Amino acid sequence: MKKRGVVMFAHNNSKRNYYRMALAAAKRVKHFLNLPVTLITGPVTLYKAPELDVFDEIIIDDPDYSNKRDGAEWINKNRFNVWRLTPYYETLLLDVDYVVNSDKLLKLFDIFDDYMFHDSTSFIMDPNAPQEYLSTKSFQSLWATVLIFKKNKNSRHLFQCMEMIQDNFNHYADIHGFIGGMYRNDYSLTLASRIVNGHILPSKNIIPWNLLHVGKNTKISHYKNNEDDIIDKNTNTKFMVEYDNWQRRKIKKEYIFIKDTDFHMLNKDNFDGLFVV
């Protein structure tokens, strides 16, 4: 078994090519983290997929089409299979819309015990945005966007528990007062991490910085000093962020610049425009 590496899941659906997103994300991982990348995907997604050699390994896992979001199938189930399928002893599991833009994630390998994930977020243009809760009577959501784990007994328990919650998701939705139906790994992780730790959330499992979201109403573009500048979309680290700030029924267009900062893009169309096309 190899010592450490990154794993991503990508299953295309009728609306979006997640393989291409994974490809863009993998190139950035290799550039900034210098780690091998394994893709877990299905045969339909792999059909005519370009640049397969970017991935060090490709593992086939049959997709579960039973989840739906925005009118299309959302193939996010069975994430718990990562424990069984990963070729690494230390695995950094990343969502394909997480943009690696620095070597910050390498620090996790020095500080984590069995597993670690984010428990808090910040929105890049909305510093006062509240944290997400499963419901008003439940827990603050954890985030499965970045999840690092060692392949050991404790992490196996966590993923087994996530499987149990996935299988009984509507039951947990009833108990915790959130809307069931659409399965979310974030919620499953939130509940599983408490169950396997005696209904507490140990601080050693929390990544000690915020997950930086780029919201759906925020647009990111590559920063250019001059019109003729050629940007390498796989390695560029400086971006301009634009935001429509609604105040008293008027939009104020705002911007900032960011550089050398990892972020999670909620606007998938923007991700495609920046890194895929």
Add this chain to the structure above:
Amino acid sequence: MDTNTVLTQAKLRFAHESAKAYLKDKFQSKLLVAEQGGLWKASPQMISILTTFQKQTVAVFIDEFDNPVKVEVQALKDKLLDTYNSVMEEYHTEWKELENQR
């Protein structure tokens, strides 16, 4: 079209508070140091505490994960001081850059 032209034409406003919050977030995480079996924040407070313990070779401190960790005081202080200075220099430089771009 380059970014500055876009800015001029679109009448965008520099979001000062967002930029400030973003930079603070970014550099807070850079102050974290995994050293001598614990996770430490290179803050002025932690460096001051270590300075007051300088007569001792080793001492026990609570790290960022709330674990008591026995450390070599001088070595940890040197590491945190180095980290603090380099991170804050970088923070200051980026802050100045952002201020100039308003």
